[in-house]
Amino acid sequence: MAPQRSVKQEVKPTPTPTPALFDGNTKPARVVYWHRTDLRLTDSPALSTALSIPHIEAFWPIWCFDPEYVYKHRVGLNRWSFLLESMKVISEEYGKLNSKQRLWVFRGRPELVLKKVWKEWGITHLVYEKDSNAYSRIRDQRIRDLASECGVQIIEVHGRHLYDPAEVGKLNSNKPTMTLHQWQSITNKMGPVGRPNQPPERIPDPGDGHLGTEGDEDWGRYEGEDLNAHIRTEVDTCFEHLTGPLVDPFSVPTMSQLGFLPSTTTIRGGTVEAHRRLSLFLSNPTAVATFSKPRSEPTSLEPSTTLLSPYIKFGCVGVREIWWGCKEVIDTWRKKGGKGETKEPENMFGQLQFRDMYACAEACTPHFERIRGNSVCRFIDWSLQNQYDPKSGQEISPRPRSDNEEAEERFEAWREGRTGFPWIDACMRQLKVEGWIHHLARHSVACFLTRGQCYISWERGMEVFDEWLIDWDPASNPGNWMWLSCSAFFSQYFRVYGLVSWPQKTDKTGALVRKYCPELKDYPDKYIYAPHLAPIGVQQKANCIIGEDYPLPMLDEQACKNLCIARIKNAYSLALHGDAPEVLDGSAEEKLRVMHEETGADREKSGAERGEEEREKRRKRSGNESLDGFFKKQKV
Numbered sequence: 001m002a003p004q005r006s007v008k009q010e011v012k013p014t015p016t017p018t019p020a021l022f023d024g025n026t027k028p029a030r031v032v033y034w035h036r037t038d039l040r041l042t043d044s045p046a047l048s049t050a051l052s053i054p055h056i057e058a059f060w061p062i063w064c065f066d067p068e069y070v071y072k073h074r075v076g077l078n079r080w081s082f083l084l085e086s087m088k089v090i091s092e093e094y095g096k097l098n099s100k101q102r103l104w105v106f107r108g109r110p111e112l113v114l115k116k117v118w119k120e121w122g123i124t125h126l127v128y129e130k131d132s133n134a135y136s137r138i139r140d141q142r143i144r145d146l147a148s149e150c151g152v153q154i155i156e157v158h159g160r161h162l163y164d165p166a167e168v169g170k171l172n173s174n175k176p177t178m179t180l181h182q183w184q185s186i187t188n189k190m191g192p193v194g195r196p197n198q199p200p201e202r203i204p205d206p207g208d209g210h211l212g213t214e215g216d217e218d219w220g221r222y223e224g225e226d227l228n229a230h231i232r233t234e235v236d237t238c239f240e241h242l243t244g245p246l247v248d249p250f251s252v253p254t255m256s257q258l259g260f261l262p263s264t265t266t267i268r269g270g271t272v273e274a275h276r277r278l279s280l281f282l283s284n285p286t287a288v289a290t291f292s293k294p295r296s297e298p299t300s301l302e303p304s305t306t307l308l309s310p311y312i313k314f315g316c317v318g319v320r321e322i323w324w325g326c327k328e329v330i331d332t333w334r335k336k337g338g339k340g341e342t343k344e345p346e347n348m349f350g351q352l353q354f355r356d357m358y359a360c361a362e363a364c365t366p367h368f369e370r371i372r373g374n375s376v377c378r379f380i381d382w383s384l385q386n387q388y389d390p391k392s393g394q395e396i397s398p399r400p401r402s403d404n405e406e407a408e409e410r411f412e413a414w415r416e417g418r419t420g421f422p423w424i425d426a427c428m429r430q431l432k433v434e435g436w437i438h439h440l441a442r443h444s445v446a447c448f449l450t451r452g453q454c455y456i457s458w459e460r461g462m463e464v465f466d467e468w469l470i471d472w473d474p475a476s477n478p479g480n481w482m483w484l485s486c487s488a489f490f491s492q493y494f495r496v497y498g499l500v501s502w503p504q505k506t507d508k509t510g511a512l513v514r515k516y517c518p519e520l521k522d523y524p525d526k527y528i529y530a531p532h533l534a535p536i537g538v539q540q541k542a543n544c545i546i547g548e549d550y551p552l553p554m555l556d557e558q559a560c561k562n563l564c565i566a567r568i569k570n571a572y573s574l575a576l577h578g579d580a581p582e583v584l585d586g587s588a589e590e591k592l593r594v595m596h597e598e599t600g601a602d603r604e605k606s607g608a609e610r611g612e613e614e615r616e617k618r619r620k621r622s623g624n625e626s627l628d629g630f631f632k633k634q635k636v
């Protein structure tokens with residue numbers, strides 16, 4: 001049971017600037033506010049801090065379009081378009097508060113952009129929302145070093161999570177928080193979640209925005225591999241100038257400037273849509289008070305959860321707004337006699353806490369996003385694990401194709417939604433088209449790929465989510481993949497989602513399958529999740545022959561499940577984590593190979609073998625076993 005917060009505790013406001021921070025600030029301040037994944041004006045402790053700097057003479061809210069992000073990180077079309085829309089919306093919001101204002105977009109590496117801007121615009125302060133993930137930590141250290149060289153005061157303000165993950169980590173002796181209960185026990189001592197800051201009523205003017213063009217073409221230079229080349233079908237002109245096209249300087253890039261075709265998602269970006277969704281959720285107090293994640297429906301066509309995650313990811317809505325919005329609605333509902341309130345972890349507070357828990361775990365765990373070197377990740381000898389150069393410890397790139405052809409083929413079929421299991425295929429196709437799927441749909445596909453049936457490394461599945469999810473998060477994505485693969489956070493590997501029975505629990509008619517696998521749309525309900533079982537006459541009537549128009553199941557669900565369980569059982573008994581010497585030197589894999597051979601977990605069993613096993617079990621349960629038990633009891 002989650003520890004309850006004391007009602008006597010006073011609600012701490014979200015950290016606001018202490019006067020000491022601005023002590024001695026008597027000179028006019030020229031402030032750059034650097035928006036990163038906080039594309040909102042509401043509930044922004046960092047923006048409030050920036051605006052409270054005394055004597056602001058000039059203020060620029062900026063965005064740096066970083067080529068490292070554009071080329072070096074796999075990002076699908078839907079996430080790109082969501083980001084660009086969110087940038088446009090906040091730029092318009094600035095314009096509404098002050099017609100001279102906008103989001104000032106630069107196209108170049110942050111350290112180069114900031115150095116130039118600091119110098120040419122005479123900047124005194126740089127303020128931004130603090131982020132704790134591995135990439136941000138490295139980038140921000142570079143920025144801090146640079147700022148101290150240039151005499152610019154840097155102000156980092158936490159605001160992305162309910163509690164600063166770095167602070168929670170410190171209170172946990174720099175150890176990752178591996179259960180919600182553990183996270184709750186620590187944050188209980190930190191006081192309640194802060195109240196959301198009010199949005200600004202006005203924004204100061206910017207200064208003269210003139211910038212010299214010297215070295216312009218170099219700001220966006222990137223010489224590594226373009227990981228998004230496969231979706232870049234048009235000419236990429238994004239980085240031709242530091243401030244974008246000369247006719248419209250500082251503008252938000254368009255999809256076509258990035259060389260992309262339009263996205264496919266129906267999920268629109270920006271803070272206006274984020275608040276519309278939040279208000280919609282809060283408008284039904286009973287639904288808020290009785291929200292239960294396990295009881296939400298992964299099969300429904302309309303999202304049965306809030307669908308706020310893309311907005312949280314890009315900071316279009318603040319987490320404290322959601323937290324306090326729910327809290328106030330529930331308090332009023334309770335006063336009016338509402339009953340049956342759900343508790344953590346299944347309620348909405350629990351959902352937001354899970355996000356924080358993963359962020360704290362990531363902040364304290366080197367290599368959280370992979371198996372090798374990851375101290376919290378159990379070692380399981382999955383197929384298609386990432387390969388590392390033993391000397392440099394770097395991942396081998398480009399990735400060699402594994403000689404495990406069957407696993408490669410299964411992985412491709414999973415990714416493309418053609419496994420022959422309609423529930424899995426529908427979820428994967430929805431993910432690709434929309435950039436979002438329900439949490440329990442994520443459970444299903446992740447379980448299937450890893451411990452459920454395919455025994456393929458969670459790293460590979462995580463990468464697909466990395467690319468396709470709009471809400472991709474560097475802590476929640478690997479964290480949840482480790483959970484689902486029973487590599488960390490969760491260990492009940494024998495509990496596997498049924499590929500027919502599970503979706504049938506919430507929808508016997510297969511609406512999601514009919515939408516995303518239209519070739520199956522005319523199948524009767526009875527066969528919608530297992531069309532290969534339909535008699536040929538039914539297949540003909542539905543105009544879809546299994547094996548021709550839609551694939552046969554690519555594996556035997558039950559046999560593969562048993563094999564996975566047997567192998568994971570061995571891996572659990574070996575009890576090694578990603579940072580163990582045996583994992584790093586490759587000997588763990590060999591040990592498991594031998595264990596699998598000895599326990600018969602090295603291959604799928606034939607029907608006859610499985611039958612024999614079953615009979616053996618029954619024999620044990622019958623007379624002989626009771627006789628054994630009798631003798632044992634006698635001995636005792």
Ligand SMILES: Cc1cc2nc3c(=O)[nH]c(=O)nc-3n(C[C@H](O)[C@H](O)[C@H](O)COP(=O)(O)OP(=O)(O)OC[C@H]3O[C@@H](n4cnc5c(N)ncnc54)[C@H](O)[C@@H]3O)c2cc1C
Pocket residue numbers: 293303305306307308309310312313351352354355356358437438439440442443446465469471472473474476477478480481484
């Ligand atoms: C394999 C796998 C990968 C995932 N990858 C991501 C990811 O990259 N980014 C991401 O935001 N979520 C991820 N999740 C968690 C979860 O599925 C999504 O946050 C959720 O489905 C978003 O939909 P919603 O906003 O309607 O959620 P709601 O149920 O309405 O929850 C509200 C918010 O709580 C947070 N939340 C809820 N559940 C979780 C959770 N298990 N872990 C972390 N935060 C949670 C999210 O910010 C979410 O928006 C992943 C889950 C799985 C199983």
